[in-house]
Every structure is written in structure tokens, then in C-alpha cells.
Amino acid sequence: MAISDLQLPAGVVTHSLSNSTQLANKLAADVADALGSAIAEKGRATLVVSGGRSPVAFFEALARQPLQWSSVVVSLADERWVPTTHADSNEGLVRRHLLQGPAAAAQMFGLYSSAASLEAAAVAADQALEDLPPIDVLVLGMGDDGHTASLFPNSPNLLEALAPDAERRCLPMLAPSVPHQRLTMTLALLATAKRTLLAIQGQSKLSTLAQALEPDERALMPVRAFLQPPLEIYWCA
Template identity: 65%
Template structure:
């Protein structure tokens, strides 16, 4: 099955790439173009990215793009509540694969806080995210096989609050079904503010998940449904 066979909502754009290398390159070019436009328009740009094993190639392709990285603020859609040195840290992934070369001059706003408890860490991160100028210029999301995005997991205790369009919190603690379970996530109002939201998926399994998400409307069951609307662009490869 190809992505053009998925009955996407009107206005949602799909890009089909031949392989993971082209997928990373095409996304890097699109993100860099949007960041350049934002810098030209208002002198700065904000990029919010997601973690995950498949993002390293995209980060490396993006780090090689020519733009004024000193005017870019990079943050994370979500984070595992682990120190930066931990192998599961999204911040660690970004620092290893994106914040290098010319891109090392970008500002980075991480989500992890070394607080005594997850709830306290989320409160501290919520306060720190006040410096994130809205709207976000570019948001890059991934999607799990269960339809989660960022750390908005089905059946997580705070999911309804995190997905509420008028949620007053910028960051909430979440519980993932896999280890490490304790997570931090940006909430829907921040994520949905993005001028250019992108969804990066690879493989037939993710395409099947996308098709299931499109077929329903319960965002609590599949949180990605909350984002399947224009101006979302989806980048997929087999």
C-alpha cells in the first residue's frame, strides 16, 4: 500500500519518498526552507522536533543545511525523564546528530529537569517553555504504532488535559507503555500552533496506523488524530 491510497483529510499533503535516505533529505530541505523564510520574515525561527531512532538521519541531513543557525531556537516536542547522558534521552540524540557543525550555534531549549519527582519536573519545564515564542515555525512529529505522537499516549492519565485546545499548561507529565515510562510532553496548544507541522513516518506498519487514525475521530484513543488537519504535511517512505 502507498500513502496516496490513504484517504487523508482535505488539505493534508502527503509526500512519498523512495527510501529512508531520500526521506531524511527531503524533510531536511523542507524544514530548512521554512526556517529561512521565518528568519527573513521576523528575524528568528523556532523548530520543535521529536526523538526516536529513525530521526538521526534527518537530524544529520538538517545540520548540513545552509541557514543562519544562530537565529534558530530548537526544542523538543517531548522527552524521556532521564538525564541527557542516558541513551534514551531525546536531548542527547539532538546534541549528537543535529547540534553539530554550523548548526551548533542554534539555541537549544531542553525539557528535562532534574527534579525530585516527574510532576515537579513538568512544572519546571512548563515555566521554562514560557520563553518559546508562539507560533512555532516548524514542528516535526513522529507517530507510534499505537497512534501516539510526542508523548501523548493513549490511556495516559493526563492525556485529556494535554489534548484540550484550551490547556493552560505548556508541559505535562505523561506515562508511556514502554520503558522509560516517565515522560514529559508539550501540550496540544503549543504543538498545534505550528505554522508548518510535519509528520515523519516510515514503513507499511506506520501506514496502516495512519489509515486507522484517519478512519476514526477519537483523539484519546489515537492522539495523532488531533493533528490530522491542514496545514499538516506527511512524509512517508516504505
């Protein structure tokens, strides 16, 4: 199966690449172009990314792009509630693989805080996100269960997080794997991104995407909330 075989909504753009290296390079070039355009237009640009293992090659390719990095703000669609020095920290991942060389001049806007509880950390992140500049580029991934960011099926706060008119910008979430405790931007904030890109690799993810395109409840596969224009999907086998 190829991504061209899927019945995607009109207006959703797809990019089919031959391998993971080509995907990382194409995604990095396109993100850099969008950030550069935003800087030229308004003097700054905001990029929101997800963590996990998949985006490492993309982060490293993006770090090599010639950008006015001091005018870029980088934030996270979601975060694990662990210190930024922890191996599972998304912020730590971004700092190790993206904010290197000239890209180290970018401003990191993290979600983690060492609060007394996960809810307290989410409230602190929610308040801090009031100062996040408008999102120019959002880069998402997708799990085999159809989650994106840390919008996991069956998480207690999922319905609130998926509400288009949610008042909160950040909510605590529970993942089915360790570490269980997460922070995630809500759909209400993520949906404000000027440009949304979804990067997936492999046949299993393509099968998950095909399932997510079937008409059913968003809560069963939260990525459904993003499968509409102006989404762009980057895929390689």
C-alpha cells in the same frame, strides 16, 4: 498500500519518497527552507522536534543545511525524564546528531530538569516554555499505537494534554515502555506551530495512519489531533 490510497482530509499535503534517505533529505531541505524564511521575515526561527530512533538521519541531513544557525532555537515536543547525558535522552540525541558543525550555533531549549518528581519537572518545563518563541516548524513522528510526541493512549494526563484550551504547556506522561516517565508539550502548544510535518516510514506506520483516519476518539490514537490542515505528511515504504 501507498499513502495516495488514504482518504486524507482536504488540505493535508503528502510527500511520498522512495526510501529513508530520500525522506530524510527532502524533510531536511523543506525544514531548512521554512526556517530560512522565518529568519528572513523576523530575524529568528524556532524548530520543535521529537526524539526516538527514526529522526536520526533527518537530524544529520538538517545539520548539513546552510542556515543562519545562530538565529535558530531548537526545542522538543517531548522528552524522557532522564539526564541529558543518558542514552535515552531526546535532548542528548539532538545534540549528538543535529547540533553539530555549524548547527551547533543553534540554541537548545530543553525540557528536562532534575526536579524532585516528574510532576515538578513538568511544572518547571511548563514555566520555562513561556519564553519559547513562536513555533515555526514542528516535526512529529508516530508510534504503532497512534501516539505522537509523548501523547500516549491510556496515559493518566492524556485528556488534559489533548484539550485544545489546556492551560498547561507541558504535562507529565507515562509511556507503555521503558523509560515510562515522559514530559510532553500539550496539544494547545503544539497546535500553534506555523507548519506541522509528520514523518513516517514503512507499511506498518501507513496502516496505523489509515486506522487513525477512521472516525473515533482522539484519546484512542492521539495522532488524530494533528490529522488536519495545514499538516504535511512525509512517507517512504
